[in-house]
Amino acid sequence: MIVFIVFVVALALPAVWLFARTRPATTRVDLLMRFNAAAWGIAAFSGCAVWIYLSGASAQGVEGDGSSYVAVVGGVAIGSTVLLAAALVRLLVFRRLR
Numbered sequence: 001m002i003v004f005i006v007f008v009v010a011l012a013l014p015a016v017w018l019f020a021r022t023r024p025a026t027t028r029v030d031l032l033m034r035f036n037a038a039a040w041g042i043a044a045f046s047g048c049a050v051w052i053y054l055s056g057a058s059a060q061g062v063e064g065d066g067s068s069y070v071a072v073v074g075g076v077a078i079g080s081t082v083l084l085a086a087a088l089v090r091l092l093v094f095r096r097l098r
Contacts, residue, residue, distance in 0.1 A: 015080035039086035047079030
């Protein structure tokens with residue numbers, strides 16, 4: 001179980017670190033803050049949606065055929081992918097042209 005937790009953290013850490021470290025020089029700070037909030041929200045929503053889909057759990061509490069470990073890895077992977085794409089957008093869109 002400890003190895004699994006370390007794997008999940010190692011899977012998520014590069015994307016979170018890259019998203020936090022990209023500091024674009026922009027004059028539209030309010031737009032950047034809204035984009036950051038939207039990126040985190042989309043990452044969380046997509047990760048939860050993938051986790052629910054892969055775990056196979058329903059609202060009635062009936063267990064599906066999916067594995068909870070695969071569901072967690074899939075949710076973290078899609079959330080990390082969204083954050084990596086958002087970091088790329090931050091670098092390309094929110095920059096000051098000189």
